[in-house]
Amino acid sequence: MEYSARGTCGAGDDQDETTLDALTRAERAVDRAEARLREAIEAMPHGVVFLDPEGRYILWNKQYAETYQRSADLFHVGARLADTLRQGVERGDYPEAVGREEAWIAERLELLQNPRGRHEQMLADGRCIMIEERKTADGGTIGLRVDITEMKAREEGFRLLFESNPVPLLVYDPVEECVRSANAAAAEHFGYALAELEGLAAERLFAADEWPEARRLLATSCSDKDRFWRQVARDWSEMESVLFTRQSVIDGRLATIVSVFDVTERRKAEARIEHMAKHDELTGLANRAHCREGLQDMLDGLPQTGGTVAIAMIDLDNFKQINDSYGHHVGDIVLAEAARRMRALTPKQNALLCRLGGDEFAVICQARTDEKIDLITRSIVTVMAEPITIAGTTLHIGATIGIAMAPEHGLDANHLLRYADLALYAAKADQRGTVRRFEPEMDAAAREKAKLENDLRRAVRHGELVIHYMPLIDIAGGDIIGYEALLRWQHPERGLLYPDSFIGLSEEIGLIDVIGQYVLQAACREAASWPGDLKVAVNASPLQFRGGNLLNIVLQALAMSGLDPSRLEIEITEAVLMDRSPAIAHLLESIRALGVGISMDDFGTGYSSLSYLLSYPFTKIKIDKSFIMGLAEPNSKAVVSAIIGLGKSLGMTVTAEGIEEPEHIEYLKGIGCGQGQGYLIGKTKPSDQLPHAQEPRRNVA
Structure with a gap:
């Protein structure tokens, strides 16, 4: 029965079992899909929520619940978003809704039903949430919540x-x-x-x-x-x-x-600083550094442009006298006016006018031929010779110019600047108000001078300077009454050098004070050992007077040697007195007050010596040797006789220099000249070869 019964119903039962199996598999598939969906949304880093068409919760992930942690207890399947919003507003979860709760809820629900892209939402704990919602095919909603607080x-x-x-x-x-x-x-x-x-x-x-x-x-x-x-x-x-x-x-x-x-x-300030670094403040012209740069730029371009580049050094004549006499304010006005005049003559193209410092200017010019620079420099000399009137006072200056050319004299800026300077130096030594071009001999002379300068500095350090003495006699009796101390340089290569070959250089390089002090101290020390009342005469440079320290040097020499001041004479030339400085007059009077004699050397060669004799405390006049050596001429005799008569009338001793012939002695003795010196009487000798080393007096008459 059982079997048959089953057999009777077998086909229907198999069909039912198949249907059940399909449903089961479908349910399991749905479960698996839902599980995978849940796993997927749980894995997302942001909050995700699914709502049905009526706005009821279907699904949400952990991130969503944590985002709305104050309202998370309200979330369950089937709950309406509208209700959770309302309860959240009542709790105070949404601070933006305070004071307009119903309107805020309505706006939020309207956005839910009709999404229009992203919008932001503030929460009570201060976080800001970005909301993005999309509608699904069945009318539901998928929502995304991103915490953008940090952003x-x-x-x-x-x-x-x-x-x-x-x-x-x-x-x-x-x-x-x-x-x-x-x-x-x-x-x-x-x-x-x-x-x-x-x-x-x-x-x-x-x-x-x-x-x-x-x-x-x-x-x-x-x-x-x-x-x-x-x-x-x-x-x-x-x-x-x-x-x-x-x-x-x-x-x-x-x-x-x-x-x-x-x-x-800042750029304007930099431009001003750059301009100041390259330009002279007073005149606005290019300065020395800019001059060098401009010259080098022109030289660098010379191979391409051809022609010639010239550098003309310009020195204002008589400027120092104006500056010293009228003050720096007037000097600055003169410099500015000189710059204005030269600027008007300097071409606007391919030329640069510079102020190198003090009263020295320069023009750099590039041209096809030499005539252009010649025209510029001649024009500058002409224009600068015209008078300048300042506050009713008419002043006169001039200009002396030295020129160097490229490529004729080279292509190195430093060398050309030096060559132009040498040409300027030569022009000033020759005749002011002229233009002189560089010649190679100038460089050779400059190098020789530089070597001599180094040698002279070495000579001062190593004691190569020595003093020789020329005897001075009483013409009437023929006795030696003193000596003139004359400096010599025992050069290791050139032999014995006389002062005219190096004293000018020593004045130029600032060694004259050191050398003068050495001569004075050595001469006083030597004279202190001489017998009797023999005197010593020492020459003083005009620069020693202008330095203002000569009185102290004389005092120190006398104190260190113990020499009686009356046995010392200081010989000066007219150049000391030309400025008619009250300071120099006071210095001479102070030296004379010590008992030291003051002698006017080379008398008769200056144009105002007579007035000097009345203004300064001279004790002696020395007739220049040119008059003594010309005694064969009646005019020279007249001059010598007049000087001797003048000296006697003023109570001054008169000494004749350059006595080389017996006739000179006889003539001078006959007209009553007091003292004499020269090669006939005795040549210069070192102190250990002087006659008084053997006997205190020597008669040459």
Whole structure:
């Protein structure tokens, strides 16, 4: 029965079992799909929720529940989102709803039914949630919740930093090539209102020739503090800026953040400093450094341009006297006027007028032929000879010029400057108010002079300077009454050198005080050992008087040697007195007050010696040897006789220099000349060879 019964019903039962198996498999498949879906949404880093068409909860993940942790207890399948929102508002979970609860709920539900992209939602714990919802085919809703609190904080920080930053900032759109936004500092910097800047073509902010390169810069991230951009303000005035760019993504779009640093004033200051570094403050002309640079630039271009480059050194004549007499203020006016006159004669192209310092100027000129520089320099000499009137006073200066040429004299700037200076030196030594070109012999002479200078400095250090003594006699009796101390240089290569070969150099290089002090001290020390009352005469340079230290040197020499002041004579030339300085007069009177004699050397060769004799405390007149050696001429005899008569009438001793013939002695004795010296009487000798080494007196008459 059982079997048959089963057999009777077998086909139907098999069909039912098959249907059940299919349902089971389908249910299991659904379960598996749901499980996979749950696993998938649980693995997502953001909150996910599924709602049915009536807005009831179907499914949500852990991240969603944690996002709304204050309302998570309200979530269960079938619960309505509208109800959880309302209860959340009542709990205070949504601070944006405070004071407008119903309106806020209505707006939120309207967005649920009609999604319009993303929107933000603030929660009571301060978090900001980004909501994005999409409708499903059956009318349900899939929602995504992303915690954007940190991103919002960064955006807010960026906004505050951007908007309140004192540095002008722009957001540039590299696609539209316009300003997307700007801060208040940028608006002020460029002179626009904020609204005017937004959407403005970036090209408008740059000088026309800068835009092609600026366009490339704005499409990159770049930090170049050494590149200066010329930018244009709203009123079309130009500014200089340093730009820093950084590409970023703002609101989902590529953008470039541009920082603008205004360096306009800095660049102006740098330009002023650069100008001051290369130009003379008083005249505005190029200075020595700029002169050298300009000359080298012209020389560098000479192979391409051809022709010649000339450097003309210009020295103002008589400027020192004007500066000393009228003061530096007048001197500055003279320099400015001289610069103005020379500037008017200097070509605007391929030439540069410079002030090298003091009253020395220079013109650098490039020309096809030498005639151009000749014309310029001759014109300068002519114009500078014209008088200058300042405050009713007419002043006269002049100009002396030395020239060096390239390529004739070389292509090195330093050498050409030196050659022009040597030519100027030669012109001044020859005749002021002239133009002289460099000659190779000048360089040889300068090198010889430089060697002599080094040798002289060595001579002072190593004791190569020695003193010889020339005897001085009483003409009437023939006795030696003293000696003139005369400096000699025992040069190791050139032998014995006389003062005229090195005293001028010692004055020029500032050694005369040291040498003069040595001679005075050595002569006083030697004279102190001489027998009886023999005197010693020592020559003093005009520069020793101008230094103002001669009185102390005399006092020190007398004190160190113990020599009686009455046995010392200081011999000076007319050059000491030409300035008629009260200081020099006072110095002579102070030396004379010590008991030291003051002798006028080379008397008769100056144009105002007679007035000097009345103004200064001289004790002796020395007749210049040119008159003694010319005694064969009646005129010379008349001059010598007149000088001797003048000296006697003024109570001064008269000494004749250059006595070389017996006739000289006889004539001078006959007209009553007091003293004499010269080769007939005795040549200069070292102290150990003087006659008094054997006997105190020697009669030569």
